Amino acid sequence: MNLLSFALKNCKRSPARTWITIGAMAFAGAIMIFYASLIAGWLAAMERNAVGMDLGELQVHAQGYRDDPDLYKRIEDVETLVAALARAGFAAAPRLFSGGLAAAGNASSGVQLRGVDLDRERELTLLPRHVWQGEWLAAEDPAGAVIGRKLARILGLTVGDEVVLVAQAADGSTANELFRVRGILKSVGEGVDRSGFFLGAAAFRSLLLVPDGAHQLVVKRLDGSEGLAVATSRLARLLPACEVRNWQELQPVLARLLAMSDISLVIMLLITYVAVGILTLNTQLMNVFERIPEIGVMKALGFSPWSIFFLILTESAIQVTAAVLLALAAGLPFSFYFSANPIDFSDFVATSSTIAGVALDAKWYCVVTVDSVLLPVFFLYLIAGLSILYPAGKAALLNPLAAISHR
Amino acid sequence: MSRLCFAISLCLVPALLFSLLAPARALPPEEAEARAILLEIDELWRASSSQGQVRMQVRTANYTRTLVLETWSKGKDRSLVRISAPLKEKDTASLKSGATMYTYLPRTDRTIRLTSSMMMGSWMGSHFTNDDLVKESRLSEDYAPAITFRGERDGERIVEFTLTPHPEAAVVWGRIVMTVTDRGHLPLVAFYYDDDNNLARTITFHDIKELGGRRLPTRLKVVPADKPGEYTELVYESLRFDLELPDSFFSLLELRRR
Numbered sequence: 001m002n003l004l005s006f007a008l009k010n011c012k013r014s015p016a017r018t019w020i021t022i023g024a025m026a027f028a029g030a031i032m033i034f035y036a037s038l039i040a041g042w043l044a045a046m047e048r049n050a051v052g053m054d055l056g057e058l059q060v061h062a063q064g065y066r067d068d069p070d071l072y073k074r075i076e077d078v079e080t081l082v083a084a085l086a087r088a089g090f091a092a093a094p095r096l097f098s099g100g101l102a103a104a105g106n107a108s109s110g111v112q113l114r115g116v117d118l119d120r121e122r123e124l125t126l127l128p129r130h131v132w133q134g135e136w137l138a139a140e141d142p143a144g145a146v147i148g149r150k151l152a153r154i155l156g157l158t159v160g161d162e163v164v165l166v167a168q169a170a171d172g173s174t175a176n177e178l179f180r181v182r183g184i185l186k187s188v189g190e191g192v193d194r195s196g197f198f199l200g201a202a203a204f205r206s207l208l209l210v211p212d213g214a215h216q217l218v219v220k221r222l223d224g225s226e227g228l229a230v231a232t233s234r235l236a237r238l239l240p241a242c243e244v245r246n247w248q249e250l251q252p253v254l255a256r257l258l259a260m261s262d263i264s265l266v267i268m269l270l271i272t273y274v275a276v277g278i279l280t281l282n283t284q285l286m287n288v289f290e291r292i293p294e295i296g297v298m299k300a301l302g303f304s305p306w307s308i309f310f311l312i313l314t315e316s317a318i319q320v321t322a323a324v325l326l327a328l329a330a331g332l333p334f335s336f337y338f339s340a341n342p343i344d345f346s347d348f349v350a351t352s353s354t355i356a357g358v359a360l361d362a363k364w365y366c367v368v369t370v371d372s373v374l375l376p377v378f379f380l381y382l383i384a385g386l387s388i389l390y391p392a393g394k395a396a397l398l399n400p401l402a403a404i405s406h407r
Numbered sequence: 408m409s410r411l412c413f414a415i416s417l418c419l420v421p422a423l424l425f426s427l428l429a430p431a432r433a434l435p436p437e438e439a440e441a442r443a444i445l446l447e448i449d450e451l452w453r454a455s456s457s458q459g460q461v462r463m464q465v466r467t468a469n470y471t472r473t474l475v476l477e478t479w480s481k482g483k484d485r486s487l488v489r490i491s492a493p494l495k496e497k498d499t500a501s502l503k504s505g506a507t508m509y510t511y512l513p514r515t516d517r518t519i520r521l522t523s524s525m526m527m528g529s530w531m532g533s534h535f536t537n538d539d540l541v542k543e544s545r546l547s548e549d550y551a552p553a554i555t556f557r558g559e560r561d562g563e564r565i566v567e568f569t570l571t572p573h574p575e576a577a578v579v580w581g582r583i584v585m586t587v588t589d590r591g592h593l594p595l596v597a598f599y600y601d602d603d604n605n606l607a608r609t610i611t612f613h614d615i616k617e618l619g620g621r622r623l624p625t626r627l628k629v630v631p632a633d634k635p636g637e638y639t640e641l642v643y644e645s646l647r648f649d650l651e652l653p654d655s656f657f658s659l660l661e662l663r664r665r
Contacts, residue, residue: 072469099528103519110525164517166510172470172532173496176512 029327074213094214100167115204144182296403
């Protein structure tokens with residue numbers, strides 16, 4: 001009789017114990033498959049919010065601008081550059097920046113004024129589609145402004161309200177103009193939420209007397225399969241006179257946070273599965289103790305210690321495999337359901353909650369990835385395998401005579 | 408003299424008032440003398456009220472601009488500055504009332520109260536910050552004056568003061584060193600150092616003339632240490648002191664008057 005059929009029969013001899021063990025492992029496995037897809041969804045949302053919304057995959061600045069932002073440190077000949085980048089496999093959108101003061105009624109607040117290319121910004125980032133109230137900027141409404149959500153609250157503004165913008169123009173004069181709130185953004189990140197004041201590039205240039213150039217080019221790879229580091233080096237070679245940074249260099253804290261999230265998932269898996277492992281260890285130890293005389297007889301009949309060891313191991317493997325199948329059957333439907341129907345934390349998450357300066361989505365989607373399924377399965381096998389080593393080893397090393405007479 | 412003038416002339420007034428009004432704390436002779444001379448200097452620039460016209464030239468690496476300003480001040484805490492030229496910015500005005508600053512923008516016909524985040528911003532595109540205008544009246548409260556040199560320098564007898572911030576004071580400057588003539592105590596130069604003891608800016612005083620019945624420097628030049636070639640220069644074209652200015656003159660209503 002082969003080892004597998006032997007092990008199957010042994011599993012059936014104590015069905016209650018077997019099903020309790022399988023049930024515990026399956027429950028933990030299902031929870032962890034669901035949890036892993038939740039974490040994958042959270043990471044994807046963080047990256048999407050940070051990179052897709054505002055940061056962009058890559059950013060280009062004039063030399064020295066990032067260390068000392070200045071209205072006059074601009075990338076020149078932007079149109080030619082953008083066209084050249086398109087030929088090299090990059091989409092780019094120019095942006096203009098300046099500090100200023102926005103005021104409405106008796107309230108005022110410092111703002112980061114941003115002049116955006118209306119068409120290209122829409123192609124490159126999700127920002128134009130991330131409007132909470134009102135609408136995104138439009139060329140036919142040069143006096144329209146889109147502002148961050150916290151800024152709107154600080155100034156007491158709603159869509160349609162007037163807001164005064166004051167800034168220092170390029171000629172040193174005090175630029176000031178009345179704008180109308182055209183839209184209020186959803187939460188994007190601390191910086192944009194609190195001080196983002198968006199204008200069309202033409203309105204920005206007219207207000208601050210900046211006829212040409214841009215302070216930033218936000219850049220996206222046209223070929224998403226190209227590695228970020230490779231694309232960064234390639235772009236830097238194309239623009240030797242500029243500073244080129246990818247989002248991981250621009251937001252190292254966020255990049256580390258996302259990298260460490262995989263580790264946190266592994267730690268969570270280990271913690272959860274250790275409890276399951278202890279249960280498995282306990283049941284398998286009981287299993288071995290109850291079968292000591294039987295194992296003694298088997299050894300007396302010629303079963304080697306390795307045969308006994310692998311028999312116990314196979315019994316455990318059968319139970320883990322059954323648990324994994326049940327976990328997949330129970331966990332994956334939840335993951336797939338919540339990947340289409342997000343968990344809504346709107347009532348609990350503050351309107352502008354952020355982590356590492358990146359907005360948290362109030363709606364939490366699951367994302368089912370290969371890793372989010374295989375990691376929980378792999379760790380379930382690993383922990384179960386480790387926990388069976390002691391009972392299997394104990395059984396393998398039993399003395400046949402002592403075992404047969406064991407009561 | 409105008410509030411602006413006072414601000415730029417190192418804000419020495421309150422130090423004096425403070426020293427006069429302070430209870431009978433026995434100051435060391437050196438410090439008492441320093442405060443007394445500061446009071447004298449301050450009196451030079453300050454009166455119960457003032458009105459003047461100032462031409463301000465700002466030169467930076469990117470632009471040069473000249474503004475003509477009308478200024479009014481009353482006491483320590485009230486001042487009004489209104490641009491009269493160029494035409495593009497005519498009637499733009501700043502009002503300081505206590506620790507609060509307002510700006511009137513004629514183009515949009517709006518008055519804005521400056522928040523703390525704007526206080527370090529440039530005032531009228533010059534090398535002065537809004538904070539300079541507000542904080543100057545607290546200089547004596549935040550800094551301890553001491554005479555650090557008295558004698559002849561460059562052929563002129565001078566007195567040099569060093570203002571050191573009190574440990575708990577929330578101030579921008581780590582140290583201010585100013586030099587005045589020994590005779591008449593007219594300001595000559597002031598050096599502003601940051602917290603790392605690096606020179607941040609220098610203000611020099613020139614063209615001593617009689618204006619408004621007082622003999623005082625009529626040209627001030629502010630040179631930032633980290634921007635070679637840049638400066639802001641103020642030339643006082645007229646000054647009148649001890650005018651009858653009602654408190655209501657320094658109101659938001661007056662700020663908006665064109």
